Amino acid sequence: MSVRSEALGGCQCGSVRYEIVGRLARAYACHCRDCQKQSASAFSISIPVPRKNLQLLGPLASFDKRSDSGAMTTCFFCATCGTRIFHVSSRSPQVATLKAGTLDDASGISPVSHLWVSRKQTWVQLDPAVPAFAEQPPDLASWRQTLFDL
Ligand SMILES: [Zn+2]
Numbered sequence: 001m002s003v004r005s006e007a008l009g010g011c012q013c014g015s016v017r018y019e020i021v022g023r024l025a026r027a028y029a030c031h032c033r034d035c036q037k038q039s040a041s042a043f044s045i046s047i048p049v050p051r052k053n054l055q056l057l058g059p060l061a062s063f064d065k066r067s068d069s070g071a072m073t074t075c076f077f078c079a080t081c082g083t084r085i086f087h088v089s090s091r092s093p094q095v096a097t098l099k100a101g102t103l104d105d106a107s108g109i110s111p112v113s114h115l116w117v118s119r120k121q122t123w124v125q126l127d128p129a130v131p132a133f134a135e136q137p138p139d140l141a142s143w144r145q146t147l148f149d150l
Pocket residue numbers: 011012013014015016078079080081082083
């Protein structure tokens with residue numbers, strides 16, 4: 001699903017809705033402990049979206065969290081039901097990290113990269129053909145750019 005003119009999504013209760021204008025980048029999975037907490041599951045699935053392409057409606061709330069790297073991450077969620085919608089890092093405030101499970105149709109989403117597999121739950125079996133990093137990619141900005149280029 002790398003090329004689409006738009007994509008729609010929203011939270012679990014329907015109060016927050018969004019539309020992504022333009023081409024949708026590729027998705028990646030992160031298996032770090034923060035993402036396990038955030039997703040309340042085994043890993044998160046995210047898609048980088050330029051913030052100017054993310055059009056939102058509804059009651060968002062947020063909190064700030066300092067990451068291990070020292071950057072500040074602002075986490076946006078539905079103020080009514082709490083569904084996490086996207087994150088923004090102080091390191092790259094022009095890009096939102098969209099939580100891909102909130103897309104109305106996530107059936108075509110397949111991660112092209114796995115991060116922090118050193119923390120992944122043992123039962124999660126990865127496709128050996130999909131690149132995996134023990135932690136995060138050494139050059140995060142260049143790696144993220146490849147998600148737009150693929
Ligand atoms: Zn909601």
